Amino acid sequence: xxxxxxxxxxRITKTGKRIMLECSQTKGHDRMYWxxxxxxxxxxxxYYSFDVKDINKGEISDGYSVSRQAQAKFSLSLESAIxxxxxxxxxxxxxxxxxxxxxxxxxxxxxxLVL
Amino acid sequence: xxxxxxxxxxxxxxxxxxSIINCAYENTAFDYFPWYQQFPGKGPAxxxxxxxxxxxxxxxxxxxxFNKSAKQFSLHIMDSQPGDSATYFCAASRGFQxxxxxxxxxxLVSx
Numbered sequence: 001x002x003x004x005x006x007x008x009x010x011r012i013t014k015t016g017k018r019i020m021l022e023c024s025q026t027k028g029h030d031r032m033y034w035x036x037x038x039x040x041x042x043x044x045x046x047y048y049s050f051d052v053k054d055i056n057k058g059e060i061s062d063g064y065s066v067s068r069q070a071q072a073k074f075s076l077s078l079e080s081a082i083x084x085x086x087x088x089x090x091x092x093x094x095x096x097x098x099x100x101x102x103x104x105x106x107x108x109x110x111x112x113l114v115l
Numbered sequence: 116x117x118x119x120x121x122x123x124x125x126x127x128x129x130x131x132x133x134s135i136i137n138c139a140y141e142n143t144a145f146d147y148f149p150w151y152q153q154f155p156g157k158g159p160a161x162x163x164x165x166x167x168x169x170x171x172x173x174x175x176x177x178x179x180x181f182n183k184s185a186k187q188f189s190l191h192i193m194d195s196q197p198g199d200s201a202t203y204f205c206a207a208s209r210g211f212q213x214x215x216x217x218x219x220x221x222x223l224v225s226x
Contacts, residue, residue: 004158033213040218042204042216042217043159094214101164102147102211106160
């Protein structure tokens with residue numbers, strides 16, 4: 001979905017390096033998320049933000065940090081990359097509307113390989 | 116603690132057959148149950164969703180069946196096609212809270 005962009009799309013890095021994955025959205029949504037996807041483990045939430053001043057840890061936040069620079073931008077950093085952080089990373093935004101309904105819109109993903 | 120359990124992990128169905136994916140949830144306060152579809156190389160996208168006030172929702176060949184008493188819901192894909200081959204995620208949420216996803220089912224529809 002071109003409304004949610006992720007850069008880079010692919011990244012190879014070495015153990016111990018700090019890297020940043022970036023996410024931008026043009027949907028005007030307040031909520032943004034970072035997930036990682038591993039085979040058999042589904043989508044696991046790393047961090048989420050309900051607005052610019054709100055940052056929350058997800059289920060697997062250790063080794064990661066985030067920055068919400070603006071409503072449209074949410075970056076994920078790996079402070080010191082390790083091989084088990086090799087995964088497919090997705091950014092998502094959502095438009096929580098009235099009533100009980102949240103639709104998340106996912107970016108195309110970043111494939112990260114840590115050597 | 117996994118709040119939404121999904122099965123099977125993978126599924127192979129012949130073209131024209133029915134694909135069935137099941138999910139069970141623990142939190143009785145959940146009030147929204149969507150299914151997401153993910154094609155290779157793409158991010159997941161909303162496919163169909165249901166609220167607990169109905170037992171079934173149908174959109175084309177895709178149907179959600181919901182059993183509130185059993186705390187289970189399932190996705191049925193009728194007349195499955197090779198183009199339906201994808202990974203499917205169930206999810207659940209409560210009110211303004213974020214979605215909780217299942218672990219995904221990789222569906223392969225053989226020609």
